[in-house]
Amino acid sequence: MSEPVIDLHSDDYFMGEALRQARTAFDAGEVPVGAVIVRDGRIIARAHNQVELLKDATAHAEMLALTQAQEVVGDWRLTDCTLYVTKEPCPMCAGAIVHTRIARVVFGTADPKAGAAGSAMNLLQFPSLNHKCDITGGVREAECKMLLQEFFAAQRLADKQGRTQKTDSGEDVPINGERTGLPPRPG
Numbered sequence: 541m542s543e544p545v546i547d548l549h550s551d552d553y554f555m556g557e558a559l560r561q562a563r564t565a566f567d568a569g570e571v572p573v574g575a576v577i578v579r580d581g582r583i584i585a586r587a588h589n590q591v592e593l594l595k596d597a598t599a600h601a602e603m604l605a606l607t608q609a610q611e612v613v614g615d616w617r618l619t620d621c622t623l624y625v626t627k628e629p630c631p632m633c634a635g636a637i638v639h640t641r642i643a644r645v646v647f648g649t650a651d652p653k654a655g656a657a658g659s660a661m662n663l664l665q666f667p668s669l670n671h672k673c674d675i676t677g678g679v680r681e682a683e684c685k686m687l688l689q690e691f692f693a694a695q696r697l698a699d700k701q702g703r704t705q706k707t708d709s710g711e712d713v714p715i716n717g718e719r720t721g722l723p724p725r726p727g
């Protein structure tokens with residue numbers, strides 16, 4: 541009689557681990573993006589966005605995970621690794637992913653404005669670069685997207701309340717819902 545096999549190699553499972561990282565970021569007031577790197581069916585790096593904590597715009601989940609993985613592997617080449625990330629990598633992270641020669645990138649929710657894995661641009665499969673990654677998008681997309689939406693909704697509400705408190709004239713000053721003219725926060 542064969543035992544049921546838990547498929548620890550499935551994309552859903554590893555994206556679940558990336559989602560745990562994203563929730564840790566959420567709880568810390570960081571844009572909720574998480575990443576894990578898998579080699580031979582084993583997680584060798586886990587990281588979440590730490591831009592605010594480290595006051596470092598380059599401290600995206602993928603960048604921190606890549607550094608960890610390179611330390612574990614003992615090489616800058618991560619040719620037999622898969623990176624799971626809850627949001628489509630930005631151009632900076634995609635550039636780093638190509639430099640480390642990650643074999644495959646799996647992401648949750650796409651980023652139409654800045655995604656560099658095929659949405660706004662495709663740096664992971666850029667014709668003239670000497671390394672190209674396999675890409676799988678949309679894994680546990682709804683959960684990954686929901687977390688980001690919740691975060692930004694809460695942030696907008698906090699901004700609005702902050703502005704209301706600063707209004708000491710006693711008048712009910714209307715506030716525009718969106719912060720116009722400001723770029724989105726880094727993720």
Ligand code: ZN
Pocket residue numbers: 600602629630631632633634727
């Ligand atoms: Zn990034």
